[in-house]
Amino acid sequence: MRATMINGTRDVTVEELPRPQIEAPTDALLKVVAACVCGSDLWHYRGVIPTQHSHQMGHEYVGIIEELGSEVTGLEVGQFVVGSFITSDNTCEICQAGYQSKCVNAHGVGTAQAEYVRITNAAGTLVPTPEHPDEDLIPSLLAASDVLGTGWFGAVEAQAGPGKTIAVVGDGAVGLLAILAAKQLGAERIIAFSRHADRQVLARGFGATDIIEERGDKGVAKLKELTDGLGAHGVVEAVGTQESIEQGLRCARGGGYLTILGVAHGVQLSGREIFGAEVHIVAGGAPVRRFLPELIQLILDRKINPGRVFTMDVPLEEAPAAYAAMDERTTIKALLRP
Amino acid sequence: MRATMINGTRDVTVEELPRPQIEAPTDALLKVVAACVCGSDLWHYRGVIPTQHSHQMGHEYVGIIEELGSEVTGLEVGQFVVGSFITSDNTCEICQAGYQSKCVNAHGVGTAQAEYVRITNAAGTLVPTPEHPDEDLIPSLLAASDVLGTGWFGAVEAQAGPGKTIAVVGDGAVGLLAILAAKQLGAERIIAFSRHADRQVLARGFGATDIIEERGDKGVAKLKELTDGLGAHGVVEAVGTQESIEQGLRCARGGGYLTILGVAHGVQLSGREIFGAEVHIVAGGAPVRRFLPELIQLILDRKINPGRVFTMDVPLEEAPAAYAAMDERTTIKALLRP
Known part of the structure; x- marks a missing residue:
């Protein structure tokens, strides 16, 4: 074969x-x-x-x-x-x-x-x-x-549902389908990070209500602006780098949720930052x-x-x-x- | 004054x-x-x-x-x-x-x-x-x-409840009161890590059903023995060192829960290990x-x-x-x- x-x-x-x-x-x-x-x-x-x-x-x-x-x-x-x-x-x-x-x-x-x-x-x-x-x-x-099952898991663990604001870091297939999942699960607002015009179209088609083009701390600041300074109720991280995981963590509000769907080698999460953030984190294969x-x-x-x-x-x-x-x-x- | x-x-x-x-x-x-x-x-x-x-x-x-x-x-x-x-x-x-x-x-x-x-x-x-x-x-x-409020938060976030096996890493006041909390919340089995006779007495008095004296990977191995190789449903970590947090993470089963109640400076969590563990983690001030x-x-x-x-x-x-x-x-x- x-x-x-x-x-x-x-x-x-x-x-x-x-x-x-x-x-x-x-x-x-x-x-x-x-x-x-x-x-x-x-x-x-x-x-x-x-x-x-x-x-x-x-x-x-x-x-x-x-x-x-x-x-x-x-x-x-x-x-x-x-x-x-x-x-x-x-x-x-x-x-x-x-x-x-x-x-x-x-x-x-x-x-x-x-x-x-x-x-x-x-x-x-x-x-x-x-x-x-x-x-x-x-x-x-x-x-x-x-990719759909993984994005769906991300949205479920991020507690996507009615009244919730969900942020998605990453505009690959998993991130895009996490948007679709959040929409299906009834999320009120879905904020997608994307700087590619074609992916933005797909993101909006799947249910994104807001698009942020900035990354890193600038992206986090923009998200905070959109959420009364509080951050998202739940975040789906679908890239797996140190930078994107930190961005995801910083986008979630205190007591909120972060699902990490991909992890590259060498990523380290700071205990102090996790403790200060008080965000529920789960990572793993869906x-x-x-x-x-x-x-x-x-x-x-x-x-x-x-x-x-x-x-x-x-x-x-x-x-x-x-x-x-x-x-x-x-x-x-x-x-x-x- | x-x-x-x-x-x-x-x-x-x-x-x-x-x-x-x-x-x-x-x-x-x-x-x-x-x-x-x-x-x-x-x-x-x-x-x-x-x-x-x-x-x-x-x-x-x-x-x-x-x-x-x-x-x-x-x-x-x-x-x-x-x-x-x-x-x-x-x-x-x-x-x-x-x-x-x-x-x-x-x-x-x-x-x-x-x-x-x-x-x-x-x-x-x-x-x-x-x-x-x-x-x-x-x-x-x-x-x-x-200490009671913190231990209680730890047990609640670790999903302590009927039918659940909860492990507690740390036999200080917070760890001991996480045991009391898990008991009050209805946990079926409460496994305490402690090597101090006086604290073991208090741990049992508060509701611990099993005591493990070993620490680190030996402690994890012992806990796995007690839980059919699966690990605890939920773990409360109440020390805050690199070693105790890793011990806590390794004691939780896949899909399980870990509450980290104290974090020392310099603790780093490996992204690969968190991803492999697929455990829900929350850390922070209760x-x-x-x-x-x-x-x-x-x-x-x-x-x-x-x-x-x-x-x-x-x-x-x-x-x-x-x-x-x-x-x-x-x-x-x-x-x-x-």
Whole structure:
């Protein structure tokens, strides 16, 4: 089968590899319908996470079940399914509390930019659609597997809801979909930080009520102006750098909430600043599985259209160009079709 | 009047100072009935926070209203009142959300180890008892002004409640009273870290079900053993060092909660570790005012006895000995009577 490999900094290729096999009785083998390039893939691409040996890439996927391990229940060969980037049994105490990304049997996905992908913990991870979805819904369903689920988690943890002012730091796909999520959850005011005209249009389309172009402490000052000096009730941080996380923390009011959705290496949070801020902070990989049934339904009902973040849609063979476009920020998010 | 002064590292004296005056129409002047030495006072005493110029000390107090500013409503001269270490208007949006410690008009108290103390934001800060309380309740009411209120906040934010396992790092007064709070809030299991026999007794008396003597990663391993490898649902950290905060973070399960109640200078939290832990973290000075009415009632009804943390009860003149005893950990907490 054809699969995307990373070999070093800015060195992505598409190669012929053996098709994966069922290894454990709880595995599923999917024929990938669509995969995509994630902002977090760029940590590898840019060499921030060094690549020691060539390896496959990809953790976002929708596909058709090709084969099931002998112990997988609740799924059938031929179903269209959406999964997430961390597989989970969905039965342990941590999963039952809604934190499937910290499942006691959690397992990362890393080989989805390919024709076929093996998914562990299949029964707890994959959510089937009632029937094969319309073609035009594929991008939105794919978004659910990571960027929508992650943005949604960010907005939920930031306590987005009626009467609330939510700020979103970062205008990548996750930040943009956190805006969509905050809007769906009923937030009264959604303040987006963005300095790119095309992303501002999408931000407003998803529900942003205010746009701030300034960054860092200037951006914080602007946000304070818009919120009677108090700051936002909740902030979703979707960049992951020292600067953006500090900006996010400083945008939240005392007693408010900050969700950190991405963290680069080397970020350090000052204990004094966290203590002085008195903001509820949670960071981590989103438990997308918690939200998948609800998100899939919203998409099938055409109530949300998160697939708009895919501004590039190319065959898998063009993965190198897709990575380059993401890196250069000439596309928001690139969809790959095997 | 007589008042406690700090002049440098381990240099505390009691001096004659002018009696404070009402300065703003929202002030109250209290005749202090009891004050005490706080663990956080030791940051100054030990020189961790350097003393540039001699200054008064003390932020925990109960007293009798001696005089009121012209705009203070809801209080009367002669009433017995309990306040907290941060004064607040209790009317702004932040106060109304329950985070009075981040009130837009917040003001710190720092002169309470004295015969008289001026309290700003009096109407929003001071909570009167229906009548002058019995003498034996004074220590418990004094505890409410900081260590009980702080421990209570810690337990509330750690989501202490029925079915929950709560861990408490730190066996000072705040840690011990976080145990009492977790018990009152209905926690099923309360795991206390303590290696001092006398404090273990108090911890068990307040509701601890398990005691772990090990610290650091050995302590974490022990806690994991006691919790099926998962960690506690919620952790209250009541020390404030790099080591104790990391211990607290590692004791919480994925999706769990950590309240950090004290922070020393120089503490840095690793972004990678926070991201990997996926624990809800909040740090800050407790909004004691939120809990005061409820805590005062529990004390007057003799349902809780937080005053047991005062293992030293001396006249104000003995403040130097009280600081030394706290520093040497020969007493848990020292009460001062002006």
